[in-house]
Amino acid sequence: MDDFWEVLNIEGNLDEAEILFSKIQNYCLGSFIEENLTKIYLSIESKNEVTNVLNNLELPDTINLKWEKIDNEDWHLMWKENFTPVTINNKINILPDWHFKDDINDSNVYIRPGMSFGTGHHETTSLMVESLIDYSNNEFSLLDLGAGSGILSIVGSKLKYKDIKAVEFDIECKDDFYFNAELNSCSKDIEIFWSDVLDWNDFSYDLILANIEKNIIKKMIKNIENTNARFIFSGLLVEDKYEIEKLLTKKNFKIENFKSKNEWLLIDCKKI
Numbered sequence: 466m467d468d469f470w471e472v473l474n475i476e477g478n479l480d481e482a483e484i485l486f487s488k489i490q491n492y493c494l495g496s497f498i499e500e501n502l503t504k505i506y507l508s509i510e511s512k513n514e515v516t517n518v519l520n521n522l523e524l525p526d527t528i529n530l531k532w533e534k535i536d537n538e539d540w541h542l543m544w545k546e547n548f549t550p551v552t553i554n555n556k557i558n559i560l561p562d563w564h565f566k567d568d569i570n571d572s573n574v575y576i577r578p579g580m581s582f583g584t585g586h587h588e589t590t591s592l593m594v595e596s597l598i599d600y601s602n603n604e605f606s607l608l609d610l611g612a613g614s615g616i617l618s619i620v621g622s623k624l625k626y627k628d629i630k631a632v633e634f635d636i637e638c639k640d641d642f643y644f645n646a647e648l649n650s651c652s653k654d655i656e657i658f659w660s661d662v663l664d665w666n667d668f669s670y671d672l673i674l675a676n677i678e679k680n681i682i683k684k685m686i687k688n689i690e691n692t693n694a695r696f697i698f699s700g701l702l703v704e705d706k707y708e709i710e711k712l713l714t715k716k717n718f719k720i721e722n723f724k725s726k727n728e729w730l731l732i733d734c735k736k737i
Contacts, residue, residue, distance in 0.1 A: 469536050471512045475503040477528035483728045487702050488522060489515050491678040495578065496587070508637060553594045557620055562648055571623045575648050576616055577641055588726035589676050589699040594620050595724070596674075596697045596733065601625065605671035608632070608694075610662045610685070615642040615655070617674055622651040626672070631657045632665050668692035676700045682709065686716050692736050701730040 473489075475482040482503040486496065492515050495506040507515060512532070519530070551559040562577040597617065601624035609618045612631035615638075621629050633642065636659060646652045658665075662677065663684055669692065675682055676699045686709075689696075696718070701709060703725050713720060713734055722733035 469509060469534050471507045471509055472533045472535055473505040473507065473515065474531045474533060475505065475528050476531070477501060478525070479503065480728060481525050481528050484702060484704075485522070485524070485528065487679070487700075487728075489518055490700065491681065551591070553591055554598050556598045557594055557623065559594075559616070562644075565648060569650055571625075574616065574619050574623060575645070576614055576619075577644050577648070588729040589701075589731070590616060592699050592724055592726055592729065592731040593617050593674055593676050593697060596731065597621055597624055597626070597672075600672055600695070603671065608668070608670040608673040610665065610673065610675040611677040611681075611700075612642065612657065613638055613676075615645045615657075617676065618655045618657075619645060619649050619651050622654040623649070628670070629655045630670070631655055632660055632662050633657065634659070634661045663688065668694050670694050672697065679705055679709070683712060686712055686718070689716070689736065695733070695735050697731065697733055699729065699731040701732065702728050703730045704728075706730055706732075 475485060479498070479501060486493070486503065486505060489505070492507050492511040493505055497504045524530070550564070553559070556572065558573045560573055560575050562575050565575045594617070597620050605626055606628040607618070607621045607626040607630070609621065609629070609631040612618055612633040615631060618629050618631040631642075639659070642657060643652070646655055662675070662681065666688070668689060671694060673694045673696050675685060675696065678700055682698050682700065698709070706723065709732060710720060713732070717737050718734045719737045720732060720734045724731040724733070
């Protein structure tokens with residue numbers, strides 16, 4: 466794990482900052498918003514790739530970008546000062562690890578804010594958790610593609626999903642994933658595979674989650690063949706709706722629901 470983080474500060478219009486974030490979220494290890502400033506945290510190795518992405522975008526005049534570098538200690542202090550618990554549908558509470566009490570409560574999910582994205586604060590994570598709650602009475606098997614911190618797999622375990630598999634490519638997430646699963650007493654319920662989601666070809670699950678960057682979702686859709694699974698896609702912007710809807714229809718998916726929060730979109734669909 467690096468001793469330092471690269472931080473991209475986006476100052477200005479929050480809606481434009483959200484759109485820019487969606488273009489680089491695949492490299493993001495965490496984010497934080499205060500007033501009109503969005504901070505995006507990246508590994509040192511990712512800076513050049515993100516810079517290349519930014520150089521190929523037409524950035525609006527309403528935002529300004531600035532790079533800085535912070536150490537891990539400053540990151541954790543910032544989270545302790547600013548992390549607020551999240552309650553979703555009065556069913557699941559997302560809490561920081563320092564609030565942990567030695568009692569097993571299926572309503573509480575404890576997450577260590579660290580070198581992986583996924584603390585329940587982002588709209589796409591919240592939308593995904595809402596969907597997990599919606600389908601939690603069905604005893605579904607669950608596949609979590611792009612698992613990150615493990616938050617969705619852990620919520621699935623708390624909601625009594627079965628045969629939970631998680632797939633994640635970024636090894637920076639390993640420490641946080643294992644820590645969070647152990648802290649929530651879910652390690653025995655979740656099997657993790659450190660692999661590229663685009664190499665995954667087993668879709669024999671009842672519910673499949675993919676909260677990933679749009680271009681990866683597009684490639685994934687093209688690779689999915691016969692399956693009875695229900696797919697929940699997020700990591701998408703509302704402006705992506707028509708493009709993804711067209712691709713899903715072409716690949717014989719039936720879209721059953723669209724949900725959105727602010728600029729972010731979730732698609733609930735099945736292969737037909």
